Amino acid sequence: MLDAAFLVRRQAPGLLLSGLCYAGGLAFGLAVSAVLLVQAGVPAAALVDEFLIATFLTSDGLAQTVTAALPLVLVGLASAVAMRVRFWNIGVEGQLWLGAVASTWIGLGGTGPDALRLPAMLLLSAAIGAAWIAIPLVLKLRFGVSEVISTLLLGSVAFLLVQHLLFGVWRDPATGFPVTAAFLEAARFPSLGWGQLHGGLFVVGIVAVLVWFMLGHTRAGFYADAVGLNPKAARAAGLPATATVVGLVLLSGALSGLAGMTIVAGTEHRLNQSVGSGYLFSAIVIAYLAGARPFWVVVVALALGAVFTAGSVLKVFYGISEGMIVLVQGTVLISILMAQFFGTYSLSRPGRGEAS
Amino acid sequence: MSVAASPAAGRENTSPGRPPALELRGIGKAFDGRPALADAQFSLAWGEVHAIVGENGAGKSTLMNVAAGVYAADEGEQTIDGAAASPRSPMEATAAGLGMVHQHFRLVDSFTVAENVLLSLGRRGAVRTIAQAGAAIIAKAREIGLPVDPSRVVADLSTAERQRAEIVRVLLLGARILVLDEPTAVLTEDEAKALLSFVRRLAGQGHAVVLITHKYREVAGFCDRVTIMRHGRTVLAGAAVSGLDEAEVARLMVGEALPAGSRPLSSAGPVVLAVAGLSVEARPHGQGLAGIGFDLRAGEVLGLAGVGGNGQEELVSCLTGLVLPQSGAILLAGRDVTTVPPRERRRAGLRVIPSDRFDSGLIRDFAIADNLALSRVADGAFGALLFLRRGRMRQTAAEAIDAFDIRGATPTVRTGLLSGGNAQKVLLARELDAGMTVLVAHSPSRGLDMKATQFVRTAIRRAVEAGAACLLISEDLPEVLALSHRVAVMNRGAIAGCRDIADVTPEWIGALLAGHA
Numbered sequence: 001m002l003d004a005a006f007l008v009r010r011q012a013p014g015l016l017l018s019g020l021c022y023a024g025g026l027a028f029g030l031a032v033s034a035v036l037l038v039q040a041g042v043p044a045a046a047l048v049d050e051f052l053i054a055t056f057l058t059s060d061g062l063a064q065t066v067t068a069a070l071p072l073v074l075v076g077l078a079s080a081v082a083m084r085v086r087f088w089n090i091g092v093e094g095q096l097w098l099g100a101v102a103s104t105w106i107g108l109g110g111t112g113p114d115a116l117r118l119p120a121m122l123l124l125s126a127a128i129g130a131a132w133i134a135i136p137l138v139l140k141l142r143f144g145v146s147e148v149i150s151t152l153l154l155g156s157v158a159f160l161l162v163q164h165l166l167f168g169v170w171r172d173p174a175t176g177f178p179v180t181a182a183f184l185e186a187a188r189f190p191s192l193g194w195g196q197l198h199g200g201l202f203v204v205g206i207v208a209v210l211v212w213f214m215l216g217h218t219r220a221g222f223y224a225d226a227v228g229l230n231p232k233a234a235r236a237a238g239l240p241a242t243a244t245v246v247g248l249v250l251l252s253g254a255l256s257g258l259a260g261m262t263i264v265a266g267t268e269h270r271l272n273q274s275v276g277s278g279y280l281f282s283a284i285v286i287a288y289l290a291g292a293r294p295f296w297v298v299v300v301a302l303a304l305g306a307v308f309t310a311g312s313v314l315k316v317f318y319g320i321s322e323g324m325i326v327l328v329q330g331t332v333l334i335s336i337l338m339a340q341f342f343g344t345y346s347l348s349r350p351g352r353g354e355a356s
Numbered sequence: 357m358s359v360a361a362s363p364a365a366g367r368e369n370t371s372p373g374r375p376p377a378l379e380l381r382g383i384g385k386a387f388d389g390r391p392a393l394a395d396a397q398f399s400l401a402w403g404e405v406h407a408i409v410g411e412n413g414a415g416k417s418t419l420m421n422v423a424a425g426v427y428a429a430d431e432g433e434q435t436i437d438g439a440a441a442s443p444r445s446p447m448e449a450t451a452a453g454l455g456m457v458h459q460h461f462r463l464v465d466s467f468t469v470a471e472n473v474l475l476s477l478g479r480r481g482a483v484r485t486i487a488q489a490g491a492a493i494i495a496k497a498r499e500i501g502l503p504v505d506p507s508r509v510v511a512d513l514s515t516a517e518r519q520r521a522e523i524v525r526v527l528l529l530g531a532r533i534l535v536l537d538e539p540t541a542v543l544t545e546d547e548a549k550a551l552l553s554f555v556r557r558l559a560g561q562g563h564a565v566v567l568i569t570h571k572y573r574e575v576a577g578f579c580d581r582v583t584i585m586r587h588g589r590t591v592l593a594g595a596a597v598s599g600l601d602e603a604e605v606a607r608l609m610v611g612e613a614l615p616a617g618s619r620p621l622s623s624a625g626p627v628v629l630a631v632a633g634l635s636v637e638a639r640p641h642g643q644g645l646a647g648i649g650f651d652l653r654a655g656e657v658l659g660l661a662g663v664g665g666n667g668q669e670e671l672v673s674c675l676t677g678l679v680l681p682q683s684g685a686i687l688l689a690g691r692d693v694t695t696v697p698p699r700e701r702r703r704a705g706l707r708v709i710p711s712d713r714f715d716s717g718l719i720r721d722f723a724i725a726d727n728l729a730l731s732r733v734a735d736g737a738f739g740a741l742l743f744l745r746r747g748r749m750r751q752t753a754a755e756a757i758d759a760f761d762i763r764g765a766t767p768t769v770r771t772g773l774l775s776g777g778n779a780q781k782v783l784l785a786r787e788l789d790a791g792m793t794v795l796v797a798h799s800p801s802r803g804l805d806m807k808a809t810q811f812v813r814t815a816i817r818r819a820v821e822a823g824a825a826c827l828l829i830s831e832d833l834p835e836v837l838a839l840s841h842r843v844a845v846m847n848r849g850a851i852a853g854c855r856d857i858a859d860v861t862p863e864w865i866g867a868l869l870a871g872h873a
Binding site: 217218219220221222223225226229230232233234235236237238239240 | 714
């Protein structure tokens with residue numbers, strides 16, 4: 001007979017324990033990643049150089065890290081607000097693609113005066129992102145369709161739409177490549193004169209502060225937590241449960257759409273087939289590691305931005321493949337998640353007389 | 357039927373010279389310091405069907421769970437077929453020959469019946485493949501005359517079919533003593549009859565069967581002897597069914613402890629909650645509401661007694677506004693609220709204490725202050741417009757913690773960390789506010805210790821004295837009798853009868869509880 005040991009949920013995991021588990025997981029993940037990278041041909045001595053010094057301690061590196069972190073903050077927030085109401089938005093990339101498409105339409109010289117071009121791109125990308133997630137939301141509320149499947153599949157639909165446009169009406173007339181022409185000057189975020197960093201920084205900063213304030217200091221955030229943790233009790237207590245879910249999920253879509261806009265208007269200045277790839281995975285990683293708390297979303301997004309920066313350096317100078325970079329991210333994530341498990345549960349062997 | 361003549365016959369058995377199939381002596385068991393069993397006795401002979409009856413919480417299931425190795429007894433002795441036994445797990449109990457079929461079946465839904473049996477057998481002995489398990493099931497099913505199809509997936513089976521699969525599984529594991537915990541509660545009339553006839557046949561083949569039940573009909577029609585339990589004690593040990601009548605059983609079940617002091621209505625207040633013809637479709641494995649109706653007046657407690665699973669949960673959900681009825685009406689202070697959302701019912705003065713406080717009452721992972729504020733944030737009590745003033749929430753919470761003497765609590769402590777009694781006080785502090793006019797309380801002291809129970813009852817009494825009305829839905833009869841001005845009994849989703857507390861007799865309640873109008 002199997003001698004069973006039971007998992008017992010810790011009643012009140014202390015801050016120290018949680019911190020230790022988190023740090024332990026991070027250290028373990030980084031150590032394994034280091035081994036992987038050295039195995040792949042990166043000199044051990046270069047690791048510290050590239051990871052720590054080049055990404056945080058040099059001016060160029062830091063600018064690059066922050067730039068890379070901007071859309072990550074937005075998708076992380078998008079994932080986090082949906083997570084708060086237990087809506088699994090696995091379609092962050094789809095909403096992001098559509099936000100990018102909407103921005104591109106205006107950025108390429110659609111209607112409107114130049115002065116309103118950036119504000120219009122902001123608004124339209126957010127609106128279209130929200131509209132795209134409204135489909136799975138309605139399906140879920142009306143027919144009980146699992147949003148995990150519907151958001152994920154709609155993500156692919158969005159990408160096909162992008163391809164349709166890039167291989168069709170938006171194909172670059174100059175080169176014939178499936179990328180759009182460059183945006184009008186008025187449709188680009190102004191450069192801040194520090195690396196690639198652009199005016200999107202202020203947009204992301206303001207949005208992050210607003211989301212932080214909303215979740216922590218307004219009724220909406222309170223409702224969201226109540227509905228997320230116990231929808232039945234929230235409804236019985238008279239909270240507008242459905243309206244809360246609708247509001248936060250639409251916000252999630254809007255934030256993703258905004259992320260798409262930030263990428264095309266901030267760094268790419270055109271739409272191509274790769275601006276949105278990888279953000280779904282990153283969004284979930286960030287929101288999960290941050291515990292769906294906005295402040296920590298920003299922190300984790302910056303850390304992940306550094307990994308991206310270091311990754312691109314490794315790619316260029318050491319010929320490390322893209323897959324390897326994803327593997328490193330995955331290794332670190334899995335390590336931290338496993339470590340969190342030990343912070344949440346303790347193992348115990350059943351003694352006699354322990355009933356009910 | 358067999359011939360045990362008196363309680364003393366419990367020590368004998370129907371096959372002379374053979375020791376009792378199961379004997380329990382002086383069993384005591386406490387949960388978190390609360391005694392569930394005290395000096396309980398039970399003796400089961402081979403070849404008999406033995407009923408254990410008693411109210412909810414009388415200790416019937418607990419006693420049999422001790423016998424079946426689910427719980428370890430704190431004290432007492434147990435023998436199975438004459439040999440001392442103290443099974444530490446259901447597996448050990450079954451190995452010793454005793455198998456229990458619980459109210460909630462222990463089958464893996466996504467497996468077939470044969471796979472479930474194989475899983476339990478654990479690849480020991482002759483049965484090692486699914487095919488062999490299937491053959492064994494068919495052979496056993498034929499032997500005992502119980503149709504079971506081994507190849508079907510459990511999730512696709514009806515409740516009755518699952519039950520049969522569970523019985524065959526337990527018997528295949530080697531059980532000769534079969535304990536059935538309220539097996540007919542989930543069955544239709546015909547299915548119940550078929551099951552009970554089978555049980556008789558099984559006893560005729562030399563097995564011993566324990567039938568835990570509430571229903572006198574089943575005792576009289578299908579059992580040889582009966583053991584009656586009350587408050588964790590055996591009040592009648594193994595008496596022959598033929599020597600008892602229904603009134604006697606009802607009296608022993610309920611006890612003499614009836615109306616503790618009469619409570620004449622202080623004033624015949626106006627009707628504040630009127631429910632008429634309320635019907636809700638039954639969910640799978642559940643009971644719906646079948647046209648239930650009653651009036652509740654200001655200044656009174658209407659106690660709804662009844663065995664659990666007769667529609668109590670559905671009634672509370674319906675009154676709260678979480679479930680919409682198919683037909684019928686709910687009038688709150690004269691206003692039809694049958695289809696309005698919970699929020700508007702709260703505004704009209706309705707407050708609810710659900711039976712499971714962490715299911716639809718409190719949020720386990722919320723701070724105490726947040727739970728206390730839960731129903732009031734939407735009304736702008738903690739900041740106008742959309743803002744939230746957490747400081748004021750904490751301050752209000754600190755006052756409530758003082759007023760209700762919630763131990764181990766500060767406003768920021770997670771509610772799930774509180775003891776049951778203190779968590780219940782958080783709920784009471786929120787629900788028993790100034791705006792309350794109608795309180796629906798479902799088993800408000802379930803799982804609480806004496807002191808917390810007293811606190812809850814006093815709080816309800818005070819609220820009612822102050823002019824509120826209370827619908828007390830409880831499976832705990834003493835609680836209903838201690839608080840109510842009027843008592844109604846719920847059965848199969850409807851009211852089986854209603855009387856003023858002064859006219860309530862044990863026979864009346866016992867008969868209605870047992871399902872006789």
